[in-house]
Amino acid sequence: MELDTLWNTAANFADSHQQVVPLTVFVAVLCFCLILGHLLEENRWVNESITALIIGLTTGTIILLISKGKSSHILRFDEEIFFIYLLPPIIFNAGFQAKKKQFFHNFFPIMLFGVVGVFISSSIVTAGSWLIFPKFGFVGLTPRDFLAIGTIFSSTDTVCTLQVLNQNDTPLLYSLVFGEGVVNDATSVVLFNAIQKLDVNRIDGWKAAGVFVDFLYLFSTSTALGIASGLVTAYMLKGLYFGRHSSIREIALMVLMAYLSYMLAELFDLSGILTVFFSGIFMSHYAWHNVTDSSRVTTKHVFAMMSFIAETFIFLYVGMDALDIEKWKMSKLSLWNAIGIYCSVMFLILLGRAAFVFPLSAISNCMDRTSTQSTPISFKHQVVIWWAGLMRGAVSIALAFKQFTHYGVPVDPVNATMVTTTAIVVVFSTLVFGFLTKPLIHYLLPQGGTNTLDRDPTITKEDMRLPLLSFEESASTNLSRAKDGLTRLMERPVYTIHSFWRRFDDAYMRPTFGGPRSDQSSP
């Protein structure tokens, strides 16, 4: 129940400067990242993640030289810090800023890619690594390790592609890539946790079905908790009318409730990532409408800023960690075998993703044809979706640390190899695939890859980074935008669950939890 023993023991090892020096250096490097990222913003080939990674690698090299090869770190990664402090703001912000209308409109394909896709991809990566790794002399992994490897290399990082895609020219594509990215992260973590509970020594059909039932249970309870926390916050903000006295309290309450929902989910062994995502969606859909104007501006920017800092922090760390000399020394593989491992993992990632994007797109198109309501996903779009999910990022690293290290330190050569492999895959995929994304999209979608700024100076990049909170939030802005970009979607009436939901929303949810009535002119 207490942290006493933790701190007491830590006391013997830390004097004040041990905490101050690394924090100072890290914050200074973060500031530098921010400024460089800003200066490189014009050049959209290089995004924030790539900048942070490169600066991390550079800083790592400098520290390596200063410490004469002893260390490339400032801070040692503790995956607890990641899961308790860095991941929640990123995921909450994803939910909070999500274009909910688009997200729910494309709910079916997003879920298909984000849930079924992860199952397919991790099966392929698991099976492939099981077959290939021993050929490079890499043995010693347990069955659970192989299952974990599957989920680790199935969680995508789509930030890079989203910065190149244009949500006004290709709304469907943008919404699919964004939605899949979020659901995919959540699914990977939930699946990873389900695997942790599995008794891998006696796997049979029932056990496999057990994983799936476990997964469904985690998925539904976590979602329910997130929705509940969002609604409770909305109800409190509406009922108590905090803005009357102080908008600071409103903002504090939203931040704390979001964090509380994440921590509660973790406490009950649910998936905090899913909980906080749905908490974000429901807070922006209801709670956000019950606060004062300045609180709206503030929350929108604060959540984006926290997410931004957390993400930069992680990529910076990954860059430094990739050079960690201790892990390299600990890993016993020869150079060529190690390169073989990296290449085979990259190949499995490419294969695993191709194996679900193209078939599932076909299924999605097929389903859509029967209901005649959505634009089909063209082959070129499928290629972009495939490519967009090749980058591996923060979640992969965090899961790898959780599986293969003990508080940031791998305990044996096999684990050390897996941690370095993950770091290399993240660095390589972010740098190389990231750099190639823009040319690829330019080649495949000449109209969709063009920078909007070149043609329409009224739309700032800010708008693209921060998709509008919800369709209803500002009917005028959104209607004009909707007429521009979403013409095809808007002209067609929506007969799906979505429309039932909106009617229910208007009739019962909004009067209770807050939010304006939706514009009746748009069906």
Add this chain to the structure above:
Amino acid sequence: MELDTLWNTAANFADSHQQVVPLTVFVAVLCFCLILGHLLEENRWVNESITALIIGLTTGTIILLISKGKSSHILRFDEEIFFIYLLPPIIFNAGFQAKKKQFFHNFFPIMLFGVVGVFISSSIVTAGSWLIFPKFGFVGLTPRDFLAIGTIFSSTDTVCTLQVLNQNDTPLLYSLVFGEGVVNDATSVVLFNAIQKLDVNRIDGWKAAGVFVDFLYLFSTSTALGIASGLVTAYMLKGLYFGRHSSIREIALMVLMAYLSYMLAELFDLSGILTVFFSGIFMSHYAWHNVTDSSRVTTKHVFAMMSFIAETFIFLYVGMDALDIEKWKMSKLSLWNAIGIYCSVMFLILLGRAAFVFPLSAISNCMDRTSTQSTPISFKHQVVIWWAGLMRGAVSIALAFKQFTHYGVPVDPVNATMVTTTAIVVVFSTLVFGFLTKPLIHYLLPQGGTNTLDRDPTITKEDMRLPLLSFEESASTNLSRAKDGLTRLMERPVYTIHSFWRRFDDAYMRPTFGGPRSDQSSP
């Protein structure tokens, strides 16, 4: 250089739930505090600090009952956490939201109270406790401990009084109490650090002078670092024009630079508290004018929110800690002797404050009479200033933990007694003096203690909590407000350093670092 050993050792003691459970409970209690504080807002006798303290005491009691008298804690206080994470936002926000015009206008009396006052008060408390403590059978404190006790019980917590005072009716009083509160905190911490370096075994006149020189050195270098960091941030924001791409980056840069200045000061053994205070003042004076409108709204609210959460956190903790059964058992004093100690400390605080407020007010009035420019401080105002500084808060607790505990745990009975004494004094002064503040001010200043809301519904409490960032920030709002409330001050021309500074500011500083020209209609 690394936190490795820290985390590795911690690893043996902490499994994930050990971190999750206390954090969850603490965040839930924080939310509860927020809601209750909101509900009690109408009743201005009970402020946020009092609410948090009472909830902390209640939670402590509940935990004590649940754990059957074993513990009253959720988290163990580590004074490093306080100094690295909780104090910087509170002090930065104080600087950022300070009414700079008023602050610099009353610079002389504020400095007199905040710097000279702390020296007088801590001398009296040190001497008094040296004489009185042994009479209650409390022996074993070193000379350094007595000097530390002086500074610990000289740092005030003026939040409570500020919530009752009205800055429109009594601008001079409000500015004096606010300004003194901030400078006083900084002085106490700087003096405390200067005492830590002192070789107390051979004290003579030279050594005492050495403390003063040390103090001046710390004060000036810390201030210079804070000013430099504020100006660098302003210059970067102006030169690079971050808002062009993303206002999120602007906000992140301000937050990170403020934090960096604090950490740098700590790194160089300066006073982070002074640095971050001046960084806040200069950021709001220059940098704040170089960002986009939404960033302005956001930063203003974010800093206030972080400060608010940190403060609530601390009072909540103090409430729980006051019931810590282990410290009570460790302290070997009899009940009556312990009560004697508490009463004598309270008496020394009352005496020490009276000993500088009344004489220094007389000096300040005397100086003012020669330059004929300010309203003299009336006797009733002097009583309010005296009373406003009687509450002891977060800084006292943090300094007491630094001096008398080893990472939150006192090592011997004498230290345990001092920690419990500090907790009792903080709880008692906040609750009893806090409750009595409103009646006292009502009695002494019938016009100044009235709630503005009753008379002028256009001024919200928000305005009182968040004083406008600077006079120049919004000339129209401020001018109207200035004409209402500050009539006396505005009608009289300012011939002090302040006017020279403003001319210099207009001619050189603002063109370089940003900010509008000051309104020429107000001299």
